[in-house]
Amino acid sequence: MAIDFIAQRQALLELTLEIQRIPAPTGAEATRARWVADALRKLGYSPVEIDAFDNVYACIRGEARRPALLVSAHTDTVFPSATDLSVRHDVINRRIYGPGVGDNSLGVASLLWLGRQFRNLEPPPVDIWLVANSGEEGNGDLRGMRSRGPPRIIVRRQHCD
Numbered sequence: 001m002a003i004d005f006i007a008q009r010q011a012l013l014e015l016t017l018e019i020q021r022i023p024a025p026t027g028a029e030a031t032r033a034r035w036v037a038d039a040l041r042k043l044g045y046s047p048v049e050i051d052a053f054d055n056v057y058a059c060i061r062g063e064a065r066r067p068a069l070l071v072s073a074h075t076d077t078v079f080p081s082a083t084d085l086s087v088r089h090d091v092i093n094r095r096i097y098g099p100g101v102g103d104n105s106l107g108v109a110s111l112l113w114l115g116r117q118f119r120n121l122e123p124p125p126v127d128i129w130l131v132a133n134s135g136e137e138g139n140g141d142l143r144g145m146r147s148r149g150p151p152r153i154i155v156r157r158q159h160c161d
């Protein structure tokens with residue numbers, strides 16, 4: 001099945017802005033992490049796990065029992081929870097400006113978009129882990145990616161099951 005990227009651009013944009021509206025400063029990204037987990041469940045992924053670091057995990061089962069691929073995007077932003085998250089649409093130049101749109105709501109939306117596409121495609125050659133990681137920005141110091149989460153997948157749970 002071919003993917004019509006242009007037709008889906010608006011849907012990806014709307015998903016991006018839905019994520020962007022959930023405050024997620026580093027260290028307080030749990031609400032956004034739960035939202036991402038729910039979105040993955042709605043897409044049919046099971047199990048979807050959230051670890052103690054607020055990393056979210058789902059897995060796309062692949063054809064072969066070879067090392068898995070991990071695709072990740074961070075949920076946290078540099079903006080404090082009191083930040084006005086309003087966005088500005090520049091219709092003429094076809095741009096949208098707002099706190100955390102590009103870093104990293106679009107990344108998280110793309111992760112979910114990827115997950116949605118794979119619901120309608122043949123299984124990929126290998127298992128693919130979708131991971132929304134936490135604590136990437138500033139003092140977060142990549143906490144999510146450095147936690148036991150992704151290494152646990154890579155070392156002991158590289159396959160979906």
Ligand SMILES: [Zn+2]
Nearest residue numbers: 103104136137
């Ligand atoms: Zn970032």
